[in-house]
Amino acid sequence: MSEPVRVRFPPSPTGHLHVGGARTALFNWLFARHHRGVYVLRIEDTDRSRSTEEYTQSLLEALRWLGLDWDEGPPTPGYRQTERFDIYRAHAERLLAEGKAYRCRCTPETLDALRKTAEARKETFRYPGACREAGVPATEPHALRLAIPREGLTVVDDVNRGRVVFSHAELDDWILVRTDGTPTYNFCVVVDDVTMKITHVIRGSDHLSNTPKQVLCYQALGYPLPVFAHIPMILAADKTRLSKRHGATSTLAFRDMGILPEAMLNYLARLGWSHGDQEIFSREDLIRHFDLAHVGSADAVFDLEKFKWVNHQWIKRLPAARLAADLAPFLERAGLPAPRSLDWLARVVDTLKERARTLVEMAEQAAFYLRPPDAYDPQSTAKFWKEQATERYAILIKRLETQEAMDPRALEDLYRFLAADLGLKLVDLAQLTRIALTGKTASPSIFEVVSILGKPETVARLKAAAAVVEARR
RNA sequence: GGCCCCAUCGUCUAGAGGCCUAGGACACGGCCCUCUCAAGGCUGAAACACGGGUUCGAAUCCCGUUGGGGCCA
Numbered sequence: 001m002s003e004p005v006r007v008r009f010p011p012s013p014t015g016h017l018h019v020g021g022a023r024t025a026l027f028n029w030l031f032a033r034h035h036r037g038v039y040v041l042r043i044e045d046t047d048r049s050r051s052t053e054e055y056t057q058s059l060l061e062a063l064r065w066l067g068l069d070w071d072e073g074p075p076t077p078g079y080r081q082t083e084r085f086d087i088y089r090a091h092a093e094r095l096l097a098e099g100k101a102y103r104c105r106c107t108p109e110t111l112d113a114l115r116k117t118a119e120a121r122k123e124t125f126r127y128p129g130a131c132r133e134a135g136v137p138a139t140e141p142h143a144l145r146l147a148i149p150r151e152g153l154t155v156v157d158d159v160n161r162g163r164v165v166f167s168h169a170e171l172d173d174w175i176l177v178r179t180d181g182t183p184t185y186n187f188c189v190v191v192d193d194v195t196m197k198i199t200h201v202i203r204g205s206d207h208l209s210n211t212p213k214q215v216l217c218y219q220a221l222g223y224p225l226p227v228f229a230h231i232p233m234i235l236a237a238d239k240t241r242l243s244k245r246h247g248a249t250s251t252l253a254f255r256d257m258g259i260l261p262e263a264m265l266n267y268l269a270r271l272g273w274s275h276g277d278q279e280i281f282s283r284e285d286l287i288r289h290f291d292l293a294h295v296g297s298a299d300a301v302f303d304l305e306k307f308k309w310v311n312h313q314w315i316k317r318l319p320a321a322r323l324a325a326d327l328a329p330f331l332e333r334a335g336l337p338a339p340r341s342l343d344w345l346a347r348v349v350d351t352l353k354e355r356a357r358t359l360v361e362m363a364e365q366a367a368f369y370l371r372p373p374d375a376y377d378p379q380s381t382a383k384f385w386k387e388q389a390t391e392r393y394a395i396l397i398k399r400l401e402t403q404e405a406m407d408p409r410a411l412e413d414l415y416r417f418l419a420a421d422l423g424l425k426l427v428d429l430a431q432l433t434r435i436a437l438t439g440k441t442a443s444p445s446i447f448e449v450v451s452i453l454g455k456p457e458t459v460a461r462l463k464a465a466a467a468v469v470e471a472r473r
Numbered sequence: 474g475g476c477c478c479c480a481u482c483g484u485c486u487a488g489a490g491g492c493c494u495a496g497g498a499c500a501c502g503g504c505c506c507u508c509u510c511a512a513g514g515c516u517g518a519a520a521c522a523c524g525g526g527u528u529c530g531a532a533u534c535c536c537g538u539u540g541g542g543g544c545c546a
Contacts, residue, residue, distance in 0.1 A: 166477075232542095273486095274487070298542095306485065426508050446509075
């Protein structure tokens with residue numbers, strides 16, 4: 001029986017959760033759920049100057065929105081690095097006592113000078129290890145360095161990259177604890193992963209180069225190595241790291257753009273991972289099919305167009321009631337009058353599902369349902385408000401006022417009979433109605449629209465349009 | 474600069490030596506459907522970075538070049 005899987009996602013609260021982080025979180029979460037393991041959330045806030053509580057809350061909010069629930073982590077104490085300094089100190093002291101780490105009194109100035117000399121000679125700077133030889137008394141101010149083997153190799157066995165070999169000649173006696181007593185990033189990560197019994201470290205490939213250092217630290221500490229999986233990164237269209245100048249990058253910003261969490265998960269999962277030709281995956285599909293073996297190794301370019309397509313697929317699939325509830329805040333934000341009811345809004349949503357790629361687009365398209373058009377599109381009126389428009393509006397108004405059945409089928413029958421009666425094409429009457437009700441010549445099925453608006457509102461808008469036509473003569 | 478990683482249509486990818494005249498998806502063009510706009514259906518254009526090997530046979534394995542990315546300062 002193999003050990004239970006334990007994975008972690010360790011964001012730094014120095015900014016909002018960006019899409020790259022969200023995908024790393026997702027892959028870890030999927031791996032944990034697929035293997036019925038444990039998913040740990042850890043807040044890496046050792047950089048106190050840049051970490052804020054506000055960002056921490058934002059991170060948690062984004063994760064909750066995506067539904068990436070954690071089995072261990074905040075608000076339980078002990079999952080923020082600032083709460084764990086005693087643990088780092090204890091491990092550092094043990095390494096020192098065992099002779100696997102040593103005190104170093106070299107100042108940053110000394111090191112800078114050495115670095116410059118090395119650069120001038122076009123050599124790679126490595127810490128020469130003077131203090132390792134000399135020994136520094138505890139009474140002097142000092143940093144703590146890991147004593148790594150001077151020769152040989154460290155091999156990182158990576159699930160995605162295979163065996164990656166690093167020569168110790170390229171590695172430093174790196175700093176575990178700074179002179180001011182604060183532990184460094186790489187040291188904290190190792191101690192945390194070890195004490196949290198993490199079995200699989202799944203993270204961005206930008207961490208691959210740090211891995212040999214960490215491996216050496218695991219070995220010095222005498223702990224078994226976790227399985228490493230370095231996953232490809234997400235790039236912008238210009239193949240550089242995705243950043244703010246490329247547009248929205250934070251998870252919550254996509255929520256505000258009207259992206260659904262289902263779509264976000266789906267799109268992010270397909271960036272670097274695949275399962276045959278399948279494009280649309282539910283949360284359950286992802287858990288069932290996710291595996292590290294089908295994660296690629298090349299970096300992936302983030303494509304908003306495809307993302308919106310995936311979002312549209314989810315808009316089409318999700319029930320109207322759910323969408324209506326999600327849409328409501330977007331209507332409010334657009335300054336539109338409140339819908340008659342949530343059920344009524346669900347009917348509206350059903351007519352818009354095929355047309356809106358985001359909830360923002362859907363809110364725009366829903367506007368005419370909530371208030372009459374404040375203007376009529378000039379191109380549309382130029383084409384359809386010809387001589388007989390007044391007469392035709394009069395006929396439509398008269399017929400609709402006496403119409404009993406307001407379901408789309410009955411309305412379509414009415415329009416077809418009427419068109420045939422007048423020797424017209426259906427499109428003529430349909431577009432006249434559409435202009436009156438929506439102000440434009442593009443909208444959902446006009447029979448659906450009339451049905452949802454109801455008789456009084458429809459007739460009122462037809463009369464208003466007729467009046468404008470009359471006034472223009 | 475040193476070290477490490479990566480390389481299939483514009484983009485996401487399928488492809489684990491013969492199933493590949495390289496498949497799917499987004500975007501783009503055409504046609505069909507049609508009350509408009511969409512959605513949908515059909516269809517078109519579009520890729521194995523380059524050069525050497527290995528092999529009866531390579532997109533798939535090896536080496537090099539080029540390009541991109543990352544880490545370290």
